[in-house]
Amino acid sequence: MPERDEPMPPVISRRDFVAATGLAACAMAAAGAGVVLADFLRPRVLFEPPTAFLAGPPDAIEVGSVVTHVEQRVYVIRLAEGFRALSAVCTHLGCITRFQPDRNIIACPCHGSQFTLAGDVVTGPAPRALRWLQMSLSEKGELIVDTAVEVPAGTTYRF
Amino acid sequence: MKLPESLIESRVWRSIVRHGIRATNRNRVMAVMESLVLHLHPARVRRRSLEASRTYFLGAISLILFAILTATGLLLMLYYHPSVPQAYDDMKELQFTVSNGMFLRNLHRWPAHAMVIVVFLHMLRVFYHRAYRPPREFNWVIGVVLLLLTLLLSYTGYLLPWDQLAFWAVSVGTNMVKAMPLLGPPIRFLLLGGNVVGENALLRFYVLHCVMLPLAIMFLVALHLWRVRKDGGLAGAGRTGRSERGEA
Numbered sequence: 001m002p003e004r005d006e007p008m009p010p011v012i013s014r015r016d017f018v019a020a021t022g023l024a025a026c027a028m029a030a031a032g033a034g035v036v037l038a039d040f041l042r043p044r045v046l047f048e049p050p051t052a053f054l055a056g057p058p059d060a061i062e063v064g065s066v067v068t069h070v071e072q073r074v075y076v077i078r079l080a081e082g083f084r085a086l087s088a089v090c091t092h093l094g095c096i097t098r099f100q101p102d103r104n105i106i107a108c109p110c111h112g113s114q115f116t117l118a119g120d121v122v123t124g125p126a127p128r129a130l131r132w133l134q135m136s137l138s139e140k141g142e143l144i145v146d147t148a149v150e151v152p153a154g155t156t157y158r159f
Numbered sequence: 160m161k162l163p164e165s166l167i168e169s170r171v172w173r174s175i176v177r178h179g180i181r182a183t184n185r186n187r188v189m190a191v192m193e194s195l196v197l198h199l200h201p202a203r204v205r206r207r208s209l210e211a212s213r214t215y216f217l218g219a220i221s222l223i224l225f226a227i228l229t230a231t232g233l234l235l236m237l238y239y240h241p242s243v244p245q246a247y248d249d250m251k252e253l254q255f256t257v258s259n260g261m262f263l264r265n266l267h268r269w270p271a272h273a274m275v276i277v278v279f280l281h282m283l284r285v286f287y288h289r290a291y292r293p294p295r296e297f298n299w300v301i302g303v304v305l306l307l308l309t310l311l312l313s314y315t316g317y318l319l320p321w322d323q324l325a326f327w328a329v330s331v332g333t334n335m336v337k338a339m340p341l342l343g344p345p346i347r348f349l350l351l352g353g354n355v356v357g358e359n360a361l362l363r364f365y366v367l368h369c370v371m372l373p374l375a376i377m378f379l380v381a382l383h384l385w386r387v388r389k390d391g392g393l394a395g396a397g398r399t400g401r402s403e404r405g406e407a
Contacts, residue, residue, distance in 0.1 A: 094334040
């Protein structure tokens with residue numbers, strides 16, 4: 001008489017194997033679809049206005065004046081030491097600030113933040129100073145400001 | 160109203176309504192079980208749970224408001240293009256030239272405000288009646304998601320008129336999203352379909368407002384109502400759930 005079978009080592013049944021393989025295939029397909037979807041949701045080409053714009057010839061701006069470019073949301077400021085470009089977008093929640101010539105201050109209408117002409121926060125909920133932006137000269141000698149390129153605070157330009 | 164016997168017994172009628180018309184208990188139950196609309200509704204309801212002070216009908220009112228918003232929203236879509244600056248012009252055209260357009264806009268606006276308030280009151284009612292306790296704890300979770308969806312619907316709809324209020328509300332709101340560490344900026348980018356509140360943002364908010372969020376809310380409302388019944392009915396004492404847990 002044959003001896004009683006030893007207890008079988010635990011093996012995965014064919015049914016469980018096929019089920020697990022199928023499940024893994026579905027999971028991989030779902031993960032792939034997720035990646036493709038995430039890629040799809042991210043536009044490849046943006047038809048947004050260019051970030052760099054012409055801000056006119058340097059000589060047209062008097063020393064000590066603040067020129068507001070509302071469309072691009074930028075202040076071009078000329079002081080004795082040179083030019084600077086400040087973002088007019090409030091660092092709190094993105095409203096457009098406004099230069100107040102009588103008080104020589106930049107103020108935000110939304111939640112009352114106030115900034116100096118160096119962009120530093122005077123009062124209000126704004127967590128950071130206004131961004132300083134890169135300036136350059138075009139071939140025709142006009143000022144170029146790029147709102148996408150931030151420069152360290154205190155960067156002044158002489159043209 | 161009495162329908163003629165020949166009609167009720169006809170093959171066409173019986174193919175639509177399978178149970179007979181005689182007022183037996185079985186037919187009463189079948190009338191509920193076999194109707195798509197009544198399917199979510201329990202076959203028998205306690206008289207006491209229909210008292211106003213039990214629910215204040217806040218869930219039902221939210222559902223009715225959602226139905227009004229769906230109907231008026233579909234009509235508004237017939238005169239609205241989600242593009243810049245056409246969206247603003249369409250909104251003004253609705254107000255000034257479309258027949259009853261202003262009425263239609265307001266019929267969408269006021270129920271929208273009301274739905275946010277009523278859904279919130281519904282949550283308060285459930286909270287103060289301790290109706291979130293077992294066996295209803297998962298339905299509370301679904302309810303919280305429904306509240307979030309209601310707020311998101313309200314918020315995405317806010318952008319669509321493309322006026323100053325809309326533009327700045329969405330600028331501020333998406334900047335709040337950006338403040339979240341790590342995930343904030345990419346989520347904002349995906350939400351707006353770009354870096355600025357522009358054409359892509361309007362289109363994305365439109366699709367979210369008119370298709371994706373309503374589909375999600377409809378599915379969850381169905382689940383929510385179905386679970387009300389499964390968890391022991393309206394304001395009843397979920398007996399099955401408690402005995403399973405060995406509670407008194």
